[in-house]
Amino acid sequence: xxxxxxxxxxxxxxxxxxxxxxxxxxxxxxxxxxxxxxxxxxxxxxxxxxxxxxxxxxxxxxxxxxxxxxxxxxxxxxxxxxxxxxxxxxxxxxxxxxxxxxxxxxxxxxxxxxxxxxxxxxxxxxxxxxxxxxxxxxxxxxxxxxxxxxxxxxxxxxxxxxxxxxxxx
Amino acid sequence: xxxxxxxxxxxxxxxxxxxxxxxxxxxxxxxxxxxxxxxxxxxxxxxxxxxxxxxxxxxxxxxxxxxxxxxxxxxxxxxxxxxxxxxxxxxxxxxxxxxxxxxxxxxxxxxxxxxxxxxxxxxxxxxxxxxxxxxxxxxxxxxxxxxxxxxxxxxxxxxxxxxxxxxxxxxxxxxxxxxxxxxxxxxxxxxxxxxxxxxxxxxxxxxxxxxxxxxxxxxxxxxxxxxxxxxxxxxxxxxxxxxxxxx
Numbered sequence: 001x002x003x004x005x006x007x008x009x010x011x012x013x014x015x016x017x018x019x020x021x022x023x024x025x026x027x028x029x030x031x032x033x034x035x036x037x038x039x040x041x042x043x044x045x046x047x048x049x050x051x052x053x054x055x056x057x058x059x060x061x062x063x064x065x066x067x068x069x070x071x072x073x074x075x076x077x078x079x080x081x082x083x084x085x086x087x088x089x090x091x092x093x094x095x096x097x098x099x100x101x102x103x104x105x106x107x108x109x110x111x112x113x114x115x116x117x118x119x120x121x122x123x124x125x126x127x128x129x130x131x132x133x134x135x136x137x138x139x140x141x142x143x144x145x146x147x148x149x150x151x152x153x154x155x156x157x158x159x160x161x162x163x164x165x166x167x168x169x
Numbered sequence: 170x171x172x173x174x175x176x177x178x179x180x181x182x183x184x185x186x187x188x189x190x191x192x193x194x195x196x197x198x199x200x201x202x203x204x205x206x207x208x209x210x211x212x213x214x215x216x217x218x219x220x221x222x223x224x225x226x227x228x229x230x231x232x233x234x235x236x237x238x239x240x241x242x243x244x245x246x247x248x249x250x251x252x253x254x255x256x257x258x259x260x261x262x263x264x265x266x267x268x269x270x271x272x273x274x275x276x277x278x279x280x281x282x283x284x285x286x287x288x289x290x291x292x293x294x295x296x297x298x299x300x301x302x303x304x305x306x307x308x309x310x311x312x313x314x315x316x317x318x319x320x321x322x323x324x325x326x327x328x329x330x331x332x333x334x335x336x337x338x339x340x341x342x343x344x345x346x347x348x349x350x351x352x353x354x355x356x357x358x359x360x361x362x363x364x365x366x367x368x369x370x371x372x373x374x375x376x377x378x379x380x381x382x383x384x385x386x387x388x389x390x391x392x393x394x395x396x397x398x399x400x401x402x403x404x405x406x407x408x409x410x411x412x413x414x415x416x
Contacts, residue, residue, distance in 0.1 A: 142325060143177065143303050146334040146360060147295045147314025 076100070081109040082161030094158035098166055106159060174203055174274065174293045179303045181287040188285040199277040199291070206273035209235055212264060223262030239265050239272060239367075246371035251386050254375035258347035271296045271333050271370025278366075296333045298366040310413050316357035316398055323358075323398055327413040330392075331366035335359050335377035344378050355380030356397050362411055363393035381405055 077099045084091040095109040176199060178192055211217045218236050221227045229240070243256045243265050256265045274293035278300065281289040288301030290309060299309050308327045315323040316336050326332060335344065336358030346353035359376035361369040376383035376395050387395040387407050394410040 142310045142312045142322075144290055144292050144297050144299075144309065144328075145295065145312040145314055145322070146292075146297050146326075146332045147312075147316070147336070147358065 078166055080162045080165040082158035082163075082165070084110070084112070085157040085161070092158055094162055096159060096162040096166070098163075098168065174277070174291065176277070176281075176292075177290045178281060178286055179288040179290075179301070180285050181304065182285075184285050188283060191283045192281070192286065195280045195283060199280040202277045202280060203273055203293075206235075206269060206276075209233060210239070210265065210269045210273075212261075212266060219263075219265070223264070225262075239269060242272065242367055243268055243371065246368055246375070249368075249386065249390060250372060250375035250379075250383070252347060253379040253383060253386070254371045255347035258350070259345060260350070267335075267374040268367050268371040270294070271298070271331070271365075272367030274298045275331065275366040296331075296366060296370050297328070298331045299328055300330075313358070313360050313396070313398075317402060324396065324404075325413040326360075326362065327411045328362065329411070330362065330364045331369045332360055332362045333366060333369040333373040334361075335370075335373040344374065346378050353378045353380075354400070357400050357402070358398045359383065360396045360398075361387065361393060362395075363390070369393065 077097060079095060079097040081093050081095045084093045091110075091112040093109045095105075095107050097105040176196065178196075180188070184192070208214070209218045212220055212223070214220060215224075218227070218233050222229065222232055222236065229237070232240075240256075240263070243254075243263075246254050246268060247256070254267060256267065257263050270293050274291045274296055275298045278289060278291045278298040286301065288299065288303050288309065290297060290299040290303075295314070297311060303309055308329055311326045311328045311332055312322040313324045313326060313332075313334060315321040336356070344353050345351065356377050359373050361373040361376060363369045363372075372387060372390075372393065372395070376387065376397065379386075381397060384395055384397065384405060384407055387393055394407045396404065396406040396410045398404060
């Protein structure tokens with residue numbers, strides 16, 4: 001599941017200002033994947049326009065341009081796994097995949113919890129805030145999700161480490 | 170604190186390189202606002218102004234201006250919520266955390282003034298401040314997570330301004346009932362919409378603690394609406410809670 005482009009900022013220890021713009025039509029749909037050879041993303045499939053609205057500008061859906069292109073950064077897709085960081089129930093490491101300066105995916109690379117049963121609830125709530133991006137991509141035309149979410153300092157630190165390894169922080 | 174804040178900026182057409190630079194500068198300003206809020210208000214850092222206030226190393230007379238501002242907003246929220254939001258009733262000393270996250274996110278949003286921006290949305294771990302439109306003059310559409318299955322959506326809201334959601338499933342923070350001093354689990358989650366995220370944040374906490382009686386103090390507040398998702402999954406809400414029309 002590919003997430004819509006997002007900006008990430010952190011209240012703790014400055015993650016890179018990874019910046020992406022959305023231009024209408026709406027952000028990249030779940031079906032669009034970055035080109036495997038590292039080129040720019042394929043033209044996103046346009047979301048169905050709300051009934052009664054037609055774009056008067058006549059811009060084709062594929063003309064939406066991510067800021068990474070305008071800023072001249074490479075569209076190559078790269079991944080890194082951050083350092084293992086202690087969290088409440090063990091050690092977590094986070095994997096991040098980017099295209100240029102745009103985060104495509106974030107996930108848990110590994111959890112070493114010594115078999116602690118609490119880690120099951122961590123797993124279920126894992127990648128919490130950024131899972132919201134996956135939820136957005138699943139649902140018709142929403143831009144955010146509100147809801148109390150679990151956020152682990154260990155997760156954030158490992159994510160920061162992964163971004164650092166990609167030269168983005 | 171480990172809170173991840175996401176910021177999405179929408180333009181009505183492709184932005185020029187100069188416009189992107191302008192927005193990048195504003196992103197830097199927004200991050201500084203969030204960073205500063207963390208330094209001042211983190212109860213996890215012993216040297217923060219709020220920690221020193223709580224430990225009585227300093228008094229209210231000595232605190233930075235932002236702390237005085239936030240405490241005064243907390244007093245307003247306490248009054249408006251009939252005492253169901255009460256940072257002074259928290260164990261360990263005054264704890265404005267239930268308002269600070271929203272307050273900081275609302276201030277971060279204010280950094281984005283570039284003319285090329287048609288809309289912007291700051292999402293602080295589910296507390297959301299917005300202005301403008303993602304495109305074509307349409308409102309933002311925001312989902313509310315299902316408290317019994319947080320990767321599923323329970324509702325979709327047509328958002329003008331801010332929304333905050335509080336629930337007993339928040340990490341590590343029991344919602345304390347100021348009247349009893351003990352954790353309250355009366356709702357699955359409570360969401361409050363309105364123009365100011367700091368106040369919405371505090372009111373969502375208050376409604377989550379109070380349960381259905383909390384709707385009675387939201388109703389009279391101009392511009393604010395609330396939705397409760399009950400422990401049984403049932404819904405109750407104020408009269409004009411902005412559900413999005415089916416697409």
